[in-house]
Amino acid sequence: MSFWTLMVTALGVSADAFAVSVAQGLSPGGSRGRRTSLQIAATFGLFQSVMPMAGVVLGSQVAVATRGWGHWAAFFVLVTVGAFMLVAALRTQPEQVESSPRPACSRVLLLGAATSVDAFAVGAGLAFVNVQALAVFLLFGMVTFCTCLLGAELARRASAAFASAAAGAGGLLLVCVASWIVLARPETV
Numbered sequence: 001m002s003f004w005t006l007m008v009t010a011l012g013v014s015a016d017a018f019a020v021s022v023a024q025g026l027s028p029g030g031s032r033g034r035r036t037s038l039q040i041a042a043t044f045g046l047f048q049s050v051m052p053m054a055g056v057v058l059g060s061q062v063a064v065a066t067r068g069w070g071h072w073a074a075f076f077v078l079v080t081v082g083a084f085m086l087v088a089a090l091r092t093q094p095e096q097v098e099s100s101p102r103p104a105c106s107r108v109l110l111l112g113a114a115t116s117v118d119a120f121a122v123g124a125g126l127a128f129v130n131v132q133a134l135a136v137f138l139l140f141g142m143v144t145f146c147t148c149l150l151g152a153e154l155a156r157r158a159s160a161a162f163a164s165a166a167a168g169a170g171g172l173l174l175v176c177v178a179s180w181i182v183l184a185r186p187e188t189v
Helices: 003-026 034-065 070-091 105-115 117-129 133-157 161-183
Strands: none
Touching: 003 034, 003 105, 003 117, 003 133, 003 161, 034 105, 034 117, 034 133, 070 117, 070 161, 105 117, 117 133
16 A cells, blocks of 8 residues: 555544544634643544554455455455544534533543544455555654644544534545545456
8 A cells, every 4th residue: 555545544544643633622722722722632642642553453364364455354354444434523503512511531532532433444445455554654744643632633623514524534535445445456457
C-alpha cells in the first residue's frame, strides 16, 4: 500500500475523532484553551495509533491464512466501517453533537477509546494488504493528533453541522480507499 493511500486511510479513520474535537471546541468553555485542545489531540492521537497497530498485528496472523482473497477482506472491513460512519453522520442533526464544559480526563480517555474502535477494525483490514504496523502507528497517530488539534481550534469559528459533515467525509474516504485496494490489484479487475 502506498504512503498516500495509507495517509488517506488515516484521514478517514481520524474523522470521528476530529468531529468529537470540534464538538469539544464548540462547547461553552470546552477546548477554548490550547492546553485542553492539546490534551484532546494527544489522547485521541495515542488511541488512534495503538488501536490500528494492534489490528494490524492481530490481523496479520489471519492474513497468512487468507492469501489470495485477503484484499477482499480488507475491502469488506473498510467499506463496512466507512458505511457506518456515513450513516451515523447522515442521522446526526447538528444539535445532537455532544458537547460539555471542559472535559474531565476520564471523559477524554473514554472518548479516545470510543473513537478508536473503528481504527482497530481498519488496522485488521490493512493487515490483509501487507502494511507495516510501525508505519500505521506513526502515521495514524500523527494524522489524528494534527486533525484533532486543528478541529478543536477551528471549532471556535465553526458550527455544529461541521462536526457531522467531517464524520461523513471520513466514512466516504474509507469507502474510496477500500475501492482502491480492490481496483489496484490487477487480478481483480
